[in-house]
Amino acid sequence: MTDCNYLDLKNNVWNVGLCTGCSICATVCPMKTIYFDGDRLMASVHCKNEKDCVPCGACVSCCPRLDTYKDKHGLGTVISAMAVRATIPVSKKQSGGAITAIVYNAVKRGLIDAVVTVGQDHATLQTYSTAISDPERIVTYAGTKYVWYTPPLLALRSIIEQGTARKVAVIGTPCVIQALRKLLESDNEVLTRFKSHIALLIGVFCTEIFDYATTMAVLAERGVSPGDIRRMDIKKDIIVETYDGREETIPITERLHRPGCDACLDFAAVDADISAGSIGSDEGYTTILTRTHTGEFYLHSALENGCAQGVPLESTKLIETFAQRKYRKNAKGT
Numbered sequence: 001m002t003d004c005n006y007l008d009l010k011n012n013v014w015n016v017g018l019c020t021g022c023s024i025c026a027t028v029c030p031m032k033t034i035y036f037d038g039d040r041l042m043a044s045v046h047c048k049n050e051k052d053c054v055p056c057g058a059c060v061s062c063c064p065r066l067d068t069y070k071d072k073h074g075l076g077t078v079i080s081a082m083a084v085r086a087t088i089p090v091s092k093k094q095s096g097g098a099i100t101a102i103v104y105n106a107v108k109r110g111l112i113d114a115v116v117t118v119g120q121d122h123a124t125l126q127t128y129s130t131a132i133s134d135p136e137r138i139v140t141y142a143g144t145k146y147v148w149y150t151p152p153l154l155a156l157r158s159i160i161e162q163g164t165a166r167k168v169a170v171i172g173t174p175c176v177i178q179a180l181r182k183l184l185e186s187d188n189e190v191l192t193r194f195k196s197h198i199a200l201l202i203g204v205f206c207t208e209i210f211d212y213a214t215t216m217a218v219l220a221e222r223g224v225s226p227g228d229i230r231r232m233d234i235k236k237d238i239i240v241e242t243y244d245g246r247e248e249t250i251p252i253t254e255r256l257h258r259p260g261c262d263a264c265l266d267f268a269a270v271d272a273d274i275s276a277g278s279i280g281s282d283e284g285y286t287t288i289l290t291r292t293h294t295g296e297f298y299l300h301s302a303l304e305n306g307c308a309q310g311v312p313l314e315s316t317k318l319i320e321t322f323a324q325r326k327y328r329k330n331a332k333g334t
């Protein structure tokens, strides 16, 4: 634990610094020494490693901000690049509904037992980590949650502890996916119980994620309550559509995003099995990059079972441009 630059266990202080809040440390900590209180990462004094010299190191073995993150950028390995849209009805889809179609198919066919993702309370826009095993419910979780409120991975721990799922897919931002890939590749024995359960990593393209409290304050200044919001989208600015037909354009300023995002170099979720985003495809489609044979298998299963349709992308140039832009902006500070 002494290697962690971000969490001072002795003083119970979260040194926000580069920490993304991906919550992998709290998810894998066997003693639950590291935990979240609302949106704050906390630590109690029960770290076995720190106090009793019992070898653990689970948290530092998979923290995406230690050692590895500077190498994670660019387009990454790509087996296939496609524009994909769901053919099942996905009313709240963010782009083409392809992510929903892929995980819907995987659960429906019994390829996986559950999906770990992020849900959102409609009245408050507060997010929560959740594991869903009913394909019809998966469809209701479509849409992007651009604000960060709670740790995204805690449901992974719960579902494994409950013993109700053998194989799980996780949807996450690039930092979350980097953490899970690191976990899968780690030889730390404490992490073994997680490894066999993680079947598929779906990463979303990500420029940044917004701090909940700051975003809500900016919306309040414009007379928008979280419960008024029908849809959020990011173009150059944040576009907020309300149920009563208003559209607010909120410029993306430094203060809106979470501090840990400033050090992230990874736009395209290079460690995922499947990466997904809106840019690079026409309206109504999701850009899907498969990076591993696992990713290929799950995408083609959704296509072959009629849950989605896709066409090959002619070019990945625009995705590379976005990836380079994020790298250039954030590499200076790392």
Ligand SMILES: Cc1cc2nc3c(=O)[nH]c(=O)nc-3n(C[C@H](O)[C@H](O)[C@H](O)COP(=O)(O)OP(=O)(O)OC[C@H]3O[C@@H](n4cnc5c(N)ncnc54)[C@H](O)[C@@H]3O)c2cc1C
Binding pocket: 090, 092, 093, 094, 095, 096, 097, 098, 099, 100, 101, 117, 118, 119, 141, 142, 143, 144, 145, 146, 147, 152, 171, 172, 173, 204, 205, 206, 207, 208, 209, 210, 234, 276, 277, 278, 279, 286, 287
């Ligand atoms: C924080 C964030 C920033 C993004 N920034 C960009 C960007 O700059 N450029 C770009 O091209 N694309 C970006 N995306 C991806 C884009 O918004 C869509 O998620 C993607 O195109 C897939 O669309 P879809 O219609 O296939 O997904 P849908 O079928 O709508 O399904 C989305 C799935 O992702 C899950 N999900 C939503 N938000 C989160 C979250 N925060 N954490 C974990 N799971 C989540 C949902 O629960 C749902 O299961 C971003 C996504 C996120 C979460």
